[in-house]
Amino acid sequence: MALRIDHVVWGVDDLDRAAEEVQERFGLASVPGGRHPGWGTANRIVPLGDSYLELLAVVDPDEAAADPVGSGYARHIRAASGLMLWCLANDGLDAVAARLGLGIQAKSRVLPDGTRIGWRSAGLPSALANPSLPFFIEWDVAPEHHPGRMEAPHAATPQGIVSVTVGADPGELSAWLGGAPLPVRLGGPPGVNVATVATSAGEMTIHDPSPRIAP
Structure with a gap:
């Protein structure tokens, strides 16, 4: 099956306060996600239909420091x-x-209702080292249980991430993607800079300034 945009990760200092700011700025609500065992991180999900925005924070600094992925997120x-x-x-x-x-x-996390969802990923350490490049995921859940399908009281009905704008070397990115056609625009500093989301009220662009939460 063809590659498709699954989600964009938004690193934050405090999940609840960041969720409030995302809702204020974009009219997008979020729901509790869960802990990532071994990484020292947890998330909230902004469901967007067939894709989602993941708000991610370090909640156990010691656990994160002991794991390459957790420490990469923390950095x-x-x-x-x-x-x-x-x-x-x-x-x-x-x-x-x-x-x-x-x-x-292979990883999993437990939802607040006790449901366990699983997935396999590849390339996450590479993406943390070079965020111009995406990582890859394969879900071990029924389509209706994909995080993007969770219910949330958005101001307008989201219809998915329709494109991302990434600062990347065109040749390097094309080789990483194997030439797969994807709605990716090039521009800005290295990394993912903009996620464009379709909604029932039109398209919105999600970008920095981020919901930076001061300690």
Whole structure:
């Protein structure tokens, strides 16, 4: 199955306060996600239909410091909260990982209602080192349980992330994607700079200034 935009990760200092600011700025509500065991992080989900915005914070600094992924997230958030990573989904993760020589990691988290959702990912350490490049995910959930399908009281009905704007080397990004056609615009400093979301009221652009939460 073709690669598609699954979600954009927004690193924040405080989940609840960042969620309030995202709702004030964009009219987008969020719902509790869960903890990421081993990473020292937790998230809130802004469901957008077939995709979502992930608000992510470090909630256990010691646990995060002991893990390469957790410490990578912590490093980015300390530097500057804001749009941090972008993720592509497909149902052929093994082939993508083999093409790029990436390892695959299986993870899960538990929702507030006790439901466990699982996924496999590849390329997350590479994306943390170079956020111009996306990482890849394959979900082990029924389509209706995808995080983007969660219910939230948005001001307007979201219809998915329709494009991202990324500061990247065109050749490097094309090679990473295997030439797959994706709604990616190039521009700005290295990393993901803008997520454009379609809604029933028209398109909105999600970008910095981020919901930076002062300690």
